[in-house]
Amino acid sequence: MPHVFDDSVRAAVLGHMNDDHRDDNVLIGRAFGPFGDVIASQMVTFDGDAGQWHVITAEGAEEVIRVPWPGGPITGRPEVRREIVALYDAACARLGLGPRPH
Numbered sequence: 001m002p003h004v005f006d007d008s009v010r011a012a013v014l015g016h017m018n019d020d021h022r023d024d025n026v027l028i029g030r031a032f033g034p035f036g037d038v039i040a041s042q043m044v045t046f047d048g049d050a051g052q053w054h055v056i057t058a059e060g061a062e063e064v065i066r067v068p069w070p071g072g073p074i075t076g077r078p079e080v081r082r083e084i085v086a087l088y089d090a091a092c093a094r095l096g097l098g099p100r101p102h
Contacts, residue, residue, distance in 0.1 A: 003048025003075045010045065013080055017043040024088050029055035031091035033065040046080065048073045051087065 005013075017025060022041075029041030033055050040056040050068045069083035070090055085102055092099040 002050075002073065005047065005077070005080070009077050009080075013046065013077075013084075014043055017084065021088075024084075024091075025053060027091040027095060027097070028067065028087055029053050029065065031094040032067045032087075033063060035061060035063065048075055051084065 025041040025043055026038055028051075029038040030036060033041075033053070035055065035057045037058045038055045039058050041053045043051060044054050044064065045052045048069075050066045052064055052066045054062065054064050056062050067087060069079075070086040071079075071083055074080065074083055089099050
């Protein structure tokens with residue numbers, strides 16, 4: 001059973017990702033989802049095993065994708081940031097883009 005983060009941690013992380021990192025969400029959606037033409041992506045939840053994003057394509061297709069944390073299961077809030085940064089870096093690599101400095 002994956003670790004379940006409390007509501008305040010989930011709300012803080014999701015708020016930050018969806019307010020401050022919209023472009024990163026799109027890159028993650030493009031790199032790890034079933035569609036290459038993702039135009040919008042919102043992080044909808046996460047647990048100790050993975051994050052989930054709701055993605056939308058240019059044609060209007062929608063999907064919720066679950067992307068495992070690159071470093072494996074996590075249990076602490078600081079680990080969430082580390083794993084999201086790792087996903088962003090991996091997304092950039094898959095898409096042939098240079099990541100911005102962290």
